[in-house]
Structures are given as structure tokens and as C-alpha cells.
Amino acid sequence: MIRLSKRAAGIAESATLAVTAKAKRMKAEGIDVVSFGAGEPDFDTPEFIKDAAKEGLDKGLTKYAPARGTLDLKKAIVEKLGRENGLDYKPSQVVISCGGKHALYGAFQVLVEAGDEVLLPSPYWVSYPEQIKLAGGKVVELRGEEKNDFKLKPEQIVGAINERTKILVLNSPSNPGGFAYTPSELKAIAEAVVDKDIIIFSDEIYEHLVYGEQKFVSFATLAEGLLKKTVTFNSLSKTYSMTGWRIGYAAGPQEIISAMGRLQSHETSNPVNFCMYAAIEALQGDQSCVVQMREEFTKRGQHMWERLNAINGVSCIRPMGAFYCFPNVEACYEKLGVAGSVAFADAVLDRIKVAVVPGVAFGWDTHVRLSFATSMEQIDEGLDRFEKLLT
Ligand SMILES: Cc1ncc(COP(=O)(O)O)c(C=O)c1O
Numbered sequence: 001m002i003r004l005s006k007r008a009a010g011i012a013e014s015a016t017l018a019v020t021a022k023a024k025r026m027k028a029e030g031i032d033v034v035s036f037g038a039g040e041p042d043f044d045t046p047e048f049i050k051d052a053a054k055e056g057l058d059k060g061l062t063k064y065a066p067a068r069g070t071l072d073l074k075k076a077i078v079e080k081l082g083r084e085n086g087l088d089y090k091p092s093q094v095v096i097s098c099g100g101k102h103a104l105y106g107a108f109q110v111l112v113e114a115g116d117e118v119l120l121p122s123p124y125w126v127s128y129p130e131q132i133k134l135a136g137g138k139v140v141e142l143r144g145e146e147k148n149d150f151k152l153k154p155e156q157i158v159g160a161i162n163e164r165t166k167i168l169v170l171n172s173p174s175n176p177g178g179f180a181y182t183p184s185e186l187k188a189i190a191e192a193v194v195d196k197d198i199i200i201f202s203d204e205i206y207e208h209l210v211y212g213e214q215k216f217v218s219f220a221t222l223a224e225g226l227l228k229k230t231v232t233f234n235s236l237s238k239t240y241s242m243t244g245w246r247i248g249y250a251a252g253p254q255e256i257i258s259a260m261g262r263l264q265s266h267e268t269s270n271p272v273n274f275c276m277y278a279a280i281e282a283l284q285g286d287q288s289c290v291v292q293m294r295e296e297f298t299k300r301g302q303h304m305w306e307r308l309n310a311i312n313g314v315s316c317i318r319p320m321g322a323f324y325c326f327p328n329v330e331a332c333y334e335k336l337g338v339a340g341s342v343a344f345a346d347a348v349l350d351r352i353k354v355a356v357v358p359g360v361a362f363g364w365d366t367h368v369r370l371s372f373a374t375s376m377e378q379i380d381e382g383l384d385r386f387e388k389l390l391t
Helices: 015-028 047-058 071-085 100-111 127-134 154-159 183-193 254-267 273-284 288-309 330-336 341-352 376-390
Strands: 094-097 117-122 138-143 165-171 199-203 230-235 248-251 368-371
Touching (some): 015 341, 047 273, 071 094, 071 248, 071 273, 094 100, 094 254, 100 127, 100 165, 100 199, 100 230, 117 127, 127 138, 248 254, 288 376, 330 341, 330 376, 341 368, 341 376
Parallel strands (some): 117 138, 117 165, 165 199, 199 230
Antiparallel strands (some): 094 248, 230 248
């Protein structure tokens, strides 16, 4: 009888990866599945970035590199954070990781002591609670209200802070649902927390995927003194359709970044060397690919949101960023004879071959997540099936 550590036994598999894998398996068996599970753009990585990776290989960048990333890429990230985000960091304040997920994991590991509380706005991205638990922390879920687009007011955050609070996690635009704080809403939060003895994690991975009138601002710029207590996370995954390349990063206070680097040196060592080389090209090259992707996602997001709201029993907040809709489907549970979002997702996969992610993975059993990082044809096909099932 093999006994796993309590740490491992308590960790749930990523629901988003599990759904995507199941849909892929079904497709491989020849079943006509429409997958709304994907957490990644469906576009190819831009050609000029792939060319740079090939050049990196030809240059011999196939060996170990510094564990916390190459100096050249750190400099390119510092330059990007200054130019696009108004953030002033030194290269030593940047750690490059194997994706944003890895950077977040490391940051929780180096900051959280057993029993420390981490404030987590909900709905939340699936990996945050598991990463907090793996670090020995206690998740304090701050549930948003649907009528406020799930956005928290400063009072709700401040009211949850006590002497055990270590970190506040912010993710705007968010996964799931693309909820995005306006600059003034975020500023109000910044002003409310800047004097508190906590660290803020600002996960800005969807910064370039904001739609319509929505504007993006980096949290650490919003109040004097915030830079010293904020860790900013980002990644090339979503912006440049580079999810498989595994290049993400964190920038923040020196002590935190150095500790993350030390941890990483025993964990993964460096992120892939030639991918780091190509990442410089991604950050510094022609950014029109980012604009094109955003334009396409704008159309798809609007279309999916309108169609979802026209379906009987479904109501959905308009996504202002990222590439997800997070509709409330609770009113359909009775019709389908299901009691929660996992059973709902199973039922739609079995009955109409449409893959969605159960909302319970994001803290809301009344909802499901649909990614619009798929073609318009697939969006229409999937939603036609939904409509038929639910009317
Ligand atoms: C909110 C959020 N943060 C971080 C990540 C991590 O992405 P990656 O590890 O590919 O950089 C994701 C990916 O889905 C995400 O949605």
C-alpha cells in the first residue's frame, strides 16, 4: 500500500487541463467534440518568434543557462515593464520561470508560512488555492457578487485583513470570466491596502487581452509605496500564443525575487534556453500580432456572450478581458437532472459532445467556464447544440 504525502494527497488535478485532455481523447476516438475547455489561444505562435527560437538552437542555446533566467531576457522584461506598464525594476528584481504558473508557485513557496492567510478573490483561477495549500497557507476566499461583475470593493478586502494575512491575490482581467477592474476601481483598492502589512500578487497575464472601453493598468503603479510590496506576474503564454514554450516571470522586491531564484535553482533550473532567446524577440519585435489576436478575441467574446444570454436559463456577465465567458447555468440544472457544475459539464459532454469547465473549480458551482479561444464556427456549432439541449 503506497502512502502519499498529505501534501500530495490533498491536491486536486487542474480541472481545466483535465477537461481539455478528455475532449482531446474523445476527438482522437473520432467523436465530434466542440471544446470550450482551452485556456490557450488557438493561433499559432507568430512566425518571427519561431524563427528566433530556430536561430537560438543554431547558436547552440541548448545547454543550461542561469537558473533564474538569462540577463538579456531580464533586461528585455525590465524594458517592457517600463515602456508598457510604467514599472521601474532592475534586472535583478526579475525572475524568469517555466510559465507564470511556476512563478506564482515559487512566490507562494518563499513567502507563506504554515497558517498564513492568503486573500483570494472568488471566482479564482484554479491553481491559486492548490498552490496556496501546497505552501501551507490558508485560503481566505473573498466571494464577489455577480451583480457587481464579481468585483470586490476595497472595504471587503480591508475587512478581511488581520495579523495573519500575508498576501492578497489580484488577477485582472481574470480567469475565469474576463472580469476586469477599471483603473479607478483598482486605484481605490490600491489606496486601501498600501498601508497594510501585506504583499500583493498582481497576476497581469491577460493585460493585453482587454476589450472595448476597458483599460489596463499595472497595480503597482497605483499608489506611492506599492512597488515595494507588490509582486507583478506575467507570461508570454497568452499574449504571444506561446503556452507550450513555458516562459513566464515575476518582478518585485529584491528579497522575494532572490528567494524565488534560489528555490528555482533546486527545482527546475533554467527555463528552456532557446525559448528565452526567442522571448526577447517576442517582447521587442513587431507587436501587431498582439493587436490582431485582440481584435479577433473581441469579436468572438462579444458573439459568445450575446448567444449565451439568449439561451434559456443561462445568464452571463460580459467578458471585458481574457478569453472566457463564465455563465450562470444553475437555472438549467433541473431540466438536465443534475445537481451541480461537474454533473452539468459531464451531461453536456455526454449528450451534446460539448466540453466546458465546471465552475466549482473556480469556486462557483452555479457556473461553467467556456473559452472563446476557438473559431467562430466552433463557437456557433457548440452554442447551437447548447440551445437545442436547453430549449
Ligand atoms: C490567471 C492565470 N494566471 C497564470 C496562468 C499561467 O499561465 P502560464 O503558466 O502558461 O504562464 C494562467 C493560465 O491559464 C492564468 O489563467
